[in-house]
Amino acid sequence: MRKLLGKIKVVLFISLLFVLITLASLSFSHFGAALQDQRFSDIDNTFWAKDEVMQLADEGIIAGYPDFQFRPNAVITRGQAANILASALQLPDTPYEPIFTDVSQESSFLRGAMATYQEKIFAGKPDGAFGVSDPLTREQMASAIVSAFNLKNTGTASGFTDENEIGISHKQSVNVLKQYGITTGKEDGSFDPKSPVTRANFAVFLHRTMIQSGALKERAAVKLTEPETIGPFEAVPHSEQFIELPLGEExxxxxxxxQQLQLIEKRTQAHGHATDQMYTYSVNGxxxxTMTVVKRQLPNSDYxxxxxxxxxxxxxxxxDLVQTEDEIKSNALEPFSKFSAKKEVKKLVGEDVTTFPVGLLETVTDDKISQELIGKSYRSRELEINYAQGSSHTREFLAEEDVYSSIVMGGTRVSVFALQSHGDDVTDQWLLSSGTxxxxxxxxxxxxxxxxxxxxxxxxxxxTAKGAYSKMAETVEPIAASGRAYGRNLLMMKEDRAMELYQQTQERFYEDLLHNAFVNLQLFKGEEQYWETEVTSTYLKDLYGFTAPFIDTRFNEQIALFLNKAGDAFEHPxxxxxxxxxxxxxxxxxxKGNISGLKPGAYYIPDYFPVKQKVVTHTSMNHQLGGMNILLLAYxxxxxxxxxxxxxxxxxxxxxxxxxxxRDDGDIWYKRTPDGEFAGRDYTHLTLEDLIDSYENWLAVDEAKTPVFKRMIESKAGYLDKNKKGYTTKIKEGLKRIDMSNLLPNGIEHTDAL
Incomplete structure (x- = not known):
């Protein structure tokens, strides 16, 4: 019995061993020898020369482009082939000699050209050049490979149908390649000697030669892991010019x-709140x-x-702007589009056809989690009208596009921002990057x-690097027939909501928006003492005959308040x-006489000051209150x-x-004309916010002057309540501060004043 049990154990062991061996062989034959990360974005499991390219890349013999593409169908140049052969043969560095007119000491082809010339693999051209940028032909390739690996003629004739087209100096080399089975020629029996060699073809010919000569050991096929992509990532098949921007170590x-890019300007500009590095390139001479890239470095190291x-x-x-990063563990894009945008077409402003940024890209590495907010690309056309006293600028919006895509192969991410000009336009794109x-x-x-x-x-x-663009009212000039006029609106550039949210949350994102706003306001003002508009209002032009530039008192008041808050939040002196x-x-x-007087010591200050024309304009309640509040704060x-x-x-x-x-309904008239007439429907919420501020400011300076503002608050709030117009968060908090919460109007709460 024991012997029988022993025999059964032996049989079971042999059977189990056989199964394991069979499974192992199946895993190799069925699924490939090894799983390997994709190295090039355009060489995947479906590519016919995948194994040859990957083995040569793994051996450090060939490399891709800076964007981690191999460009297999691009024509290989003599300079590229020389570099590859120098690596394959491990040729020593050869000192520079001024032998070739197209190979300098700074040339990226210096090592390959000098080393292969010394080894008699490549010869120069009759004109004294190496021909580093010339396409390598199939017959030139044959001679270079045969010389490089010292392949001997076995005496067998090649028999190509186009043998008479092969150059006399290359015939023997072409014949040798066929003798060694490195080439079999084309399907029609020809060799096609004058045609250029693609990068993939060269890799395959070189790989076969190195295997045949024993310089490389043949290895089993590899299976490449599937890369992660975001957006419609596409490889660019043709050879490109690459210019590295020295923008930091991130x-x-x-x-x-x-296109041919040439650096025409490089400068650094320090602002009070950030520093700009700017690079401008001309295109095709x-x-x-121009292509301009600006990195705005913020005080907290974000940019x-x-x-x-x-x-x-x-x-x-x-x-294309291309970024490459290593040691990526994971990345994910959270899109803005997961929330539906509320679209409104407002009187005078019309439809704003822009939507929202692409999203927030979060990247995880071994030591940190970083985030980037990625904007879309905005294509527009510059519009300008020149006047005797100045000019007016807007842009006609043409298109908004999501131009971001990326691929992660192993731990390497390649991100592409594709800027496409259709001609006669300006294309902008932006991102905000943080190491945390x-x-x-x-x-x-x-x-x-x-x-x-x-x-x-x-x-x-x-x-943009000069400020944010937003939809302008349809009462501006210049304006395109499409009505899509966008410009640098000072009220939008100051990022009030970001200030409010930063004070509430201390979130880094809002801090970054504010630093950027400080720079943009500084750039917009330039050498002037005040902020002057760069857009003409046809409403004001028709009323008073003046054009840009002019000073809008409300804009300047709001910017002064914004920067004053910045002093508290950021301690800017x-x-x-x-x-x-x-x-x-x-x-x-x-x-200056630029007032609307009622009697001595009682006057209004007009809403607008034309810079180069003398005109007294109307006074609106919200402008008067805003200016008065600024004066009280200054006092x-x-x-x-x-x-x-x-x-x-x-x-x-x-x-x-x-x-x-x-007004009879309790609301406030919008404006008082220079001749004393009252007209126009007031803003829904804005003036009530101003009245509350005025009440508070006078309460701190001279309480005797508060009654008029209290009565106007009651009237305006009553109108809103009766018509269920709602209130803003600022109104709610302001009424609470002055103990008038009982006046809070019926209706919904709004984040922004209407």
């Missing part, structure tokens, strides 16, 4: 194009066609990257995305200067009584005409 950044392709010519141009999280939680991220979708008209999505400058501007209007901060005197003059004028300002 990742490698290139410009990729089949035309200085009018914006702005790209602009400016093409006033008619020829279409594509230039822009949003501390997914909830904070989603809160912003959701808010953005609901209020996209009041949120910036088209950023110069933040109060905008407040002082604007208060001084308001004070100076009485002496409280600097103690100069001239600010209080001017604020008191405005208060007296409002008090004298209080009943005239209030």
């Amino acid at each position: 990742c490698k950044v290139f410009l990729r194009s089949d 035309q200085d009018s066609v 914006f990257l702005f790209t602009e392709l400016r093409n006033p010519e008619t020829t279409p141009i594509r230039i 999280k822009l949003f501390s939680t997914d909830e904070q991220r989603d809160n912003w995305m959701h808010e953005f979708a609901l209020h996209s008209k009041k949120r910036n999505q088209w950023y 110069d933040a109060s200067e905008g407040l002082r400058n604007y208060a001084d501007l308001l004070v100076a209007q009485q002496e 409280r901060e600097f103690g100069d009584t001239v600010y209080l005197e001017t604020a008191s003059a405005i208060e007296k004028a409002i008090a004298l005409e209080e009943k005239s300002w209030i």
Whole structure:
């Protein structure tokens, strides 16, 4: 029995061993010898020369381009072939000699050209050049490979049908390649000696030669892992020019194009809140066609990257910004499109056809989690009207596109931002990058995305290095027939909502938006003391005959307040200067005669100051309150009584005409014309916010002046309540501060004033 049991155990063991061997052989034959990460984005499991290319790449004999493409169907040049052969043969570096006119000491083909020339693998051309950029022909390839590996003629004739077309100096080499089975020629029996060799063909010929000569051991087929992609990632099949941008150590950044790019300007510009590195390239030798990349480094080490392709010519141009990063463990794009955008077509403004950014890309590596907010590409056309006293600028919006795509192969990510000009246009794209999280939680991220979708008209999505572009009213010039005029709106550029949210949450994303806003406002103002509009309002032009540039008092007031808040939030020592400058501007209007006076010591200051024309314009309640509030803040901060005197003059004028300002329905008239007429429907919420601020400011300075503002608050809030117009968060919090919460109007709460 024991012997029988022993025999059974032996049989079972042999059977099990047989099964394991069979399974192992099946795994090799069925699934390939090894699983390997894809190395090149255009060499996958379906590619016919995958194994040859991958083995040579693994051995360090061949390499791809900086964008991790191999470009198998691109023609290989003599310079590229020389470099590859020098690597395959492990040829030593050869000192530079001025032998070839197209090979300098800085040439990327120096080693290959000099080493293969010394080894008599390649000879120079009759004109003294090596021909580094010349396509390598099939017969030249034959001679180079035979010489490189010292292949001997076995005496067998080749028998190619086009043998008489093979150059006399290459015939023997072509014959030898066939003798060794390295080539069998074309299907029709020809060799096709004058045709150029593709990179894939060269890799296969070289691989076969190295196997035949024993320089390389043949290995089993590999199976490549499937890469991860985001967006419609596509390989660019033809050879490109690559220019590396020295933008820091976070990742490698290139410009990729089949156009000739030439650096024409490189400069660094320091701002109070950030530093710009700017690189501008001409395209195809035309200085009018430019590609500009600006890296805006923020104080917290985050940065914006702005790209602009400016093409006033008619020829279409594509230039890609390419980023490559290593040690990627995982990445995921959270799209803004998961929230539906609320679209409104408003009177005077029309439809804003832009939507929202692409999304937030989160990247995980071994040591950190980083995030990038990626914007779309915006294609537009510059519009300009010149006047005797200045000019007006807008852009006609043409298209918004998602130009981002990426691929992760192993631990390497290649990101592509494809900027496409159709001709006679400007193409912009932007991203915000942080080495940490822009949003501390997914909830904070989603809160912003959701808010953005609901209020996209009041949120910036088209950023450039010179400021954000947003939809302008249809009452501006120049304006295209399409009505799609976009410009740099100062109220949008100051990022009020980001300031509000930063003060609430301290999120890094809002901090970055604010630093960028500080720079943009500084760039917009330039050498001027105040912010002057660059767009003409046809409404004001028709009323008063003036054009851009002009000073909009509300814009300057709002910017002064924004920068004053920045002083508290970011401890900027110069933040109060905008407040002082604007208060001084308001004070100076009485002496200039630019006022609408009611009696001594009681006057309004007009809403707009034409820079080069003398015109007195109307006064609107919201502008008067805004200016008065600035003067009171300046008085409280600097103690100069001239600010209080001017604020008191405005208060007296409002008090004298209080009943005239209030409409029969309790609302406020929008404006008072220079001849004393009241007209126009007031903003829904904005003026109530201003009235609350005015009440608070006078309460802190002179309580005796508060009654008129209390009565106007009651009237305006009553109108909103009766008509269920709702309220803003600012109105709700303001009424609470002044103990008037009982006046909170019926209706829904709004984030932004209507």
